[in-house]
Amino acid sequence: AKLLAPGHEKISMELAEEYLKKIKFNREKIKKIVECIRYEVFRSVEAKILRSADSMSLIMDKSGGKEWFFENVLKDDRKKILRELEKSYSEIGFEFAQKFVERTYEELLRKYKKLA
Numbered sequence: 001a002k003l004l005a006p007g008h009e010k011i012s013m014e015l016a017e018e019y020l021k022k023i024k025f026n027r028e029k030i031k032k033i034v035e036c037i038r039y040e041v042f043r044s045v046e047a048k049i050l051r052s053a054d055s056m057s058l059i060m061d062k063s064g065g066k067e068w069f070f071e072n073v074l075k076d077d078r079k080k081i082l083r084e085l086e087k088s089y090s091e092i093g094f095e096f097a098q099k100f101v102e103r104t105y106e107e108l109l110r111k112y113k114k115l116a
Helices: 008-022 027-038 045-060 065-072 078-090 095-115
Strands: none
Touching: 008 027, 027 045, 045 065, 045 078, 045 095, 078 095
16 A cells, blocks of 8 residues: 555555454554554543654654655645645644643744645
């Protein structure tokens, strides 16, 4: 599958579920894991935490991964980058976590708005 292609969550969810059933993993835990991967439904606190952490990682990354993603996946399209940053920030499901990343988020918005 293409890296970060639309629908990659569904593919990951299906692969994880198939593998976990194959190794006879606990069915209730499989349901929670699949929900965490699905990303569109956040019934459990575990899924909300995972989604928030994933979104925070894009904003807070210092390893170069964010720049790689912007360059190779978003093709340095500033409008796409700004939308991705805004989407990531909005998907952080806890107010304290949004406050934690807020300064870096605002700095990134300023940086990419200047370049847009």
